[in-house]
Amino acid sequence: RELVKRDLKNLVILDRIDNPAAIAELKAINPKVTVTFYPYDVTAPLTETTKLLKTIFAQLKTVDVLINGAGILDDHQIERTIAVNFTGLVNTTTAILDFWDKRKGGPGGVICNIGSVTGFNAIYQVPVYSASKAAVVSFTQSIAKLANVTGVTAFTVNPGITKT
Numbered sequence: 451r452e453l454v455k456r457d458l459k460n461l462v463i464l465d466r467i468d469n470p471a472a473i474a475e476l477k478a479i480n481p482k483v484t485v486t487f488y489p490y491d492v493t494a495p496l497t498e499t500t501k502l503l504k505t506i507f508a509q510l511k512t513v514d515v516l517i518n519g520a521g522i523l524d525d526h527q528i529e530r531t532i533a534v535n536f537t538g539l540v541n542t543t544t545a546i547l548d549f550w551d552k553r554k555g556g557p558g559g560v561i562c563n564i565g566s567v568t569g570f571n572a573i574y575q576v577p578v579y580s581a582s583k584a585a586v587v588s589f590t591q592s593i594a595k596l597a598n599v600t601g602v603t604a605f606t607v608n609p610g611i612t613k614t
Contacts (some may be wrong), residue, residue, distance in 0.1 A: 454480045458509055464490035464502070492520040492538030493530075495530075499545040507549055516546050517562045523577045535582035539563055540589060543604075544561045546595075551600045558601025565606035 454461055454476050461476065461483055468487060476485045486509075490502060507513060518539045522531055545562055550559040568576070569583035586606060593604040 451479060453475065454483045456487065456600055458483045459547045460484045460486065462486045462488065462510070462513070464492075466491050471575050485532055489505070492518075492539070492542065493533040494538075496541045496545060499541050500548065503545050503549060506508065508551070512557065513549070513559065515560045516542065517564070518542055519526045521564060521566075523576060523579045531578050534583050535579065536585045536589070542567050543589075543593060547600065547602060550602050553599060556601065559603075561593065561602060562605040563604065563606045565590070565608040567608050567610045569606070569608055 458480075463485070464475070465487070466489065467490060473487050477483070484496075488502060488506070490499075491613070494502075513603055518535050520538055522534045524531055543563070546559065548554065548556075550556040552558055556575050563586050565586045566579075566583035569585075569587040570582040572580035572584070587608070590606045593602065597603050
């Protein structure tokens with residue numbers, strides 16, 4: 451909601467769940483912003499992510515910001531928690547770097563990865579979730595240190611307990 455209140459041209463949402471009511475709500479907030487939805491599961495392999503990004507870049511010509519916001523908190527599903535919270539984020543970041551990296555002729559861009567305060571201060575009741583968010587923080591810090599050569603700025607937003 452806050453993004454579409456800004457001076458955007460396009461907002462592209464990638465999600466597993468198609469929610470036409472939410473898309474309509476976003477369009478109503480600011481009719482000047484084109485809001486587009488693509489079905490996407492963040493746990494898709496890197497090749498599928500790259501294919502989808504090719505489609506998006508072909509349509510829009512330029513993408514300025516990527517917000518990796520998928521996440522789950524379910525330590526009973528270890529593999530899924532790691533796949534959604536970390537592996538999917540790495541794949542999406544890696545895929546978009548192919549388009550943005552200035553060493554490959556790209557324009558640069560901004561990546562915002564959603565971490566968690568548990569990435570810095572683990573919660574013992576959810577060790578897998580905490581570890582996956584610590585991995586997000588570490589990965590993003592590594593990507594951020596390459597900004598001077600890639601042209602891609604990367605940072606994490608690390609909220610506390612959040613109702614999603």
